[in-house]
Amino acid sequence: MHVLNVENLSKNYGQIKALKNIDFDVPSGTVFGILGPNGSGKTTLLGIVMDVLRPTSGSYLWNGKPGSDSQRKKIGTLLETPNFYHYLSGEDNLKIAAEIKGHGKEDIPQVLHAVNLFERRKSKFNTYSLGMKQRLAIASTLLGNPDILVFDEPTNGLDPAGIAEIRELIQQLNNDGKTIIMASHILDEVEKVCTHVAIIQKGVLKTVGSVIDVLSTSAANKIIVEVAAEDLELLKTVLSEMNGIGDIKILDNELHITCEENISAININQYCFSKGIVLSRLNVKRKSLETRFLEITGNQSDR
C-alpha cells in the first residue's frame, strides 16, 4: 500500500523547468526522505502535492485517491517556513489550524508540550525565536494525530539539542506507525532517520528506493580506505601495484584509496607488511549516503 504516488509530475516556471517528470511512490509506514541540493525542486514537489502549487503536467494520489481538501485535513504538513499570524499567540494560531482541520482542538496542550512550547503558548508568534517558530510549526502538524506527516526541512533554525529532539520525535512518530515524508538537504539528517530516499537534482529524480538499496547500487560497490605510513610516497607506489586498488589520493598526512569491495583491511595490511611497510593508520570507511549523494549529484549546488 502506498501513501503517496507521484506520477510524471512536471512544473515549469516560464522557461525554467523546476520539475521534470518526477515519478515515485511512498510506501506506507516509512520515513521517506526527499534529498537534494538547495533549489533542486524539493519544496516545489511538496507544494504541488499539498495543492498550493499547480503542476504543469502529471498527477498525484494520496492513499490511492486524487488529492483533495478532505485528505489534506488528515495530513500534518510543514512546508518551507512556519506560516502563522504574527500578531496572534502560538496557542491561538494552533486554534485556527485545528478549526480548519475540523479536529485536533483538544490536542493543543499536548502538542505544545511535545515541542516544549507550552510555557510560551500565550506569547505572540512574532516574539518567538526562529527555533520556536519551527517548533510551533511542528506542533501544528501533530494536531489531530495524523497518520501522514510531511516535513520540509524540519530542523531548520534549530540548535543542536533541538535537532536531536526533532529527530527523536520523528523516529517516535514512525515507531507509532506513521508515514513521514521529509525533504532535506542535510544528508546526515536523512541518513539518520530515513528508511527510504529519493534524490532530486535540478528537478530530475536521480534515484529512489530504500536507503540500503540506494547505498549499495553498483557504482557504490567500492570502499574507501584511509591509510598512512611514515613514507607516504613509497606507500602510494607500493599500493598502486596491488590488485583491486583503484584511485589513490594524498590527503593531509594520509592516503584515501578506493578499492573493490572484496579488499579488506587485512589484505591491505598483509600486503604492505610483505613489502616492508608498517602502517601507522588503517581505516575502512563505510560507504555513506554522503559519498553516494555526491557521486549522484556531482557535488554542486543547484542555485
Next chain:
Amino acid sequence: MLQLFKVEWLKIRTYKTFWVLFGTFCIMFPLAFYFSAREFMKSGAGFDEKAIKAFLGSPFIFPKVWQASSWFGGLFFVMMGMLFILLITNEVQYRTHRQNIIDGWSRMDFLKAKFSLLLFLVLVATVLVFLCGLTVGMIFSKNIDDIFNGVHYIGYFALMAIVYLMVAFLISILIKRTGLSIIIYFAFVCIVDNVLWLILTLYNNQFGYFLPLESADSLVVNPFKPALLEKRTVPDNALISAVLFYIILFGFIIIRYFKRTDLKT
C-alpha cells in the same frame, strides 16, 4: 459558511489594527453625521440660508435623512476597503493563505471565508447607517409619521459597500502586496473612477453612470446637491443591475484567478 467565518473571526479577534480601523469607522461616522446634522439644523437664521434650505430640502429630517446617512456612510466606508485589503494581503505576507490550504481548506473555502468577512463588514456598516439615519431623523424631524419612506437608500448603501469591498478584494488578490494594493485602491476610488466618469458624462452622456463604483455612488446621490443639477436620466434599476453585474464579474475574476494560480508570496 458560518464555520469559515468562525476561522476568520479567530484571525481578527485579537488583531489590534483591525479594531483600530473598524472602531474608527464605527465611531467617526456617527459622530461626523450627528454633528453635521446639528450644525446644519442650527444655522439658517438668515433669509439666504432659509432660501437655500427650502431649495435643497433638509437632508437631516425624514424622509431625506436615509439618503444623507447612506451618503455619509459611503464617505467613511472607503476606509473599510483599506481594512479589507489589509486582512487579505496579510495572509499573503504571512503565507498563511498557503497554510490554510495545506491545513485542509480548498481554495474556494479560502475565498468563501474572505467573502463571509466581507458580508460581516457590510452588515455591521449597514446596521450602523440605518441606526444613524433613524436616530438623527428622530432628533431633528418634527413630523415622524412616515419615517420609513426612503429607507431603500439603506439597501443602496449595502450594495455600494459590497461593490467597494469587491474592488478591494480583487485588487488585493491580484496585487498581493499591502502597500501597493492600498495605493491602487485609493487611486481607483478617488481618481480613476472619477476621471473616467467626467469623461464619460461629457455632453450629458450617460455612460459614466455605469462605471463600477460610479454606478453604486450614483444610487446614493449627494444630499446637498440640488435636484436641478442632477444630470442623470438612467433609472435606479439600471444602476442596480450594473452594480450586481460588477459584483458577479469581480467575483468571477477572483475565483478564476485564485483557483489556478500558484500560491506564493
